[in-house]
Amino acid sequence: MNFWKTLWRKYQGTSQVSNNTKNIHYHTIIQDFHYKNKKITIFLNTNKEINLYALEKLCDTVGWVRRPLKKVKLAIDNSLIIFSLFYTENKEKRLIAFARATSDNTFNATIWDVVVHPQFQRQGLGKILINEIINHLRSADINTITLFADPHVVKFYRDLGFISDPDEVKGMFWYPN
């Protein structure tokens, strides 16, 4: 798809990581982030080939119900974008935040599964992650970005420019009894 080509090329172009392979899907998003009396570099990763065990571990830290990894993989494959944040420790990637969006690649996108590791919350990372998603979708000419926010994060999204119930449009759910 042309859209993906454009999106990936853009991100590959902005990579600031020393890496000679062609498939770089990450770039530095914060340098000198203070964590446990150290300075770490945080990267934004746009690759769908994410470590599912690391993702499960991350979701565990915020108390989410475990989901079969096979289904998580399928959901990721069928999402338009997967954005995650990580830092490296002993040459290993440490996943600290994740979000994905489904879309018709044209008019609308819906953001799902936004999670930030508790030790990294309230330091602006969630805001950076969502703003990166907004910028991406906007650059792909997708104008309407939607999500369903738990009550404790409604203010967080409002501060990022999201509006709840605009013109009394209601988010509605159907699920099996």
Added chain:
Amino acid sequence: MNFWKTLWRKYQGTSQVSNNTKNIHYHTIIQDFHYKNKKITIFLNTNKEINLYALEKLCDTVGWVRRPLKKVKLAIDNSLIIFSLFYTENKEKRLIAFARATSDNTFNATIWDVVVHPQFQRQGLGKILINEIINHLRSADINTITLFADPHVVKFYRDLGFISDPDEVKGMFWYPN
């Protein structure tokens, strides 16, 4: 994709229309529907290869803003399902209702662009269309079905089992200023 194979096979299997081609994506949904002192048969169509001009005409009847056909085509191609209702007149298909859903094919789906021709409203067709979508998504093991409802159709969706703001979860929108 296996999912699509399953879905289409199911629908192809239920086709009641005389047609010898292998690519039947429609079946009778209502027989003897009263319209203009005639009895017509209404079909449910699950084919993405929909007549875009007929769709534009249908959207005109409910006063929607016109959208570039190229973009509509792209959105349809990138939706998980497209459901429409039609009847035939002088061997021509007459489009009378439409809806589509985006999805991660796994956990969630979101229904968009639900439209029923004004001359066919308030006769249960919208209900049939949405119930068919729910049944489809459920048969594909997708458990959470979401949508954003204009205030005048909130009751319509509530009657179909949709819940607004469950546990105070808020539907939120971001769009360019």
